[in-house]
């Protein structure tokens with residue numbers, strides 16, 4: 001039996017994604033630097049971050065992977081860690097030759113060219129770079145991990161007021177009923193505070 005079969009005629013189920021936190025440019029810069037300064041700590045605690053939903057789902061508007069053709073997915077910290085554990089989204093630092101960790105990549109799927117932003121945990125700096133091939137190799141696992149870890153609120157919505165030509169607006173607005181909520185991620189400061197304890 002389908003979920004919809006149990007509902008009244010004016011009711012339906014809605015799935016909503018949690019909106020990304022709004023950040024000013026200054027806040028985004030501060031948060032990127034916070035990740036830069038603490039990436040070794042975060043990498044050293046990968047399993048803890050991956051297994052704690054409040055940490056896993058930390059997302060930012062500046063962390064995404066995508067292309068003009070297939071669109072863009074915002075990549076939460078947990079998915080980044082899973083990609084990095086697979087050796088994906090990693091390049092070499094032009095300054096210290098160490099590994100840098102890509103958190104944002106965009107380009108063209110067909111040619112494979114992409115531009116990226118990455119963190120060098122040794123230099124504690126953001127590195128901007130590009131590669132001539134391989135975007136599709138990042139997009140596929142990134143999108144799959146994004147999809148399988150996507151959390152969405154489940155709401156029961158009841159159609160409320162309607163417009164009638166004779167009576168105007170009829171009926172009261174009926175608030176949505178929560179069926180399943182989602183985990184609200186903590187902010188980076190909280191994450192780092194907990195990992196340092």
Ligand SMILES: [Zn+2]
Pocket residue numbers: 093094095096097098120121122123124
């Ligand atoms: Zn470096």
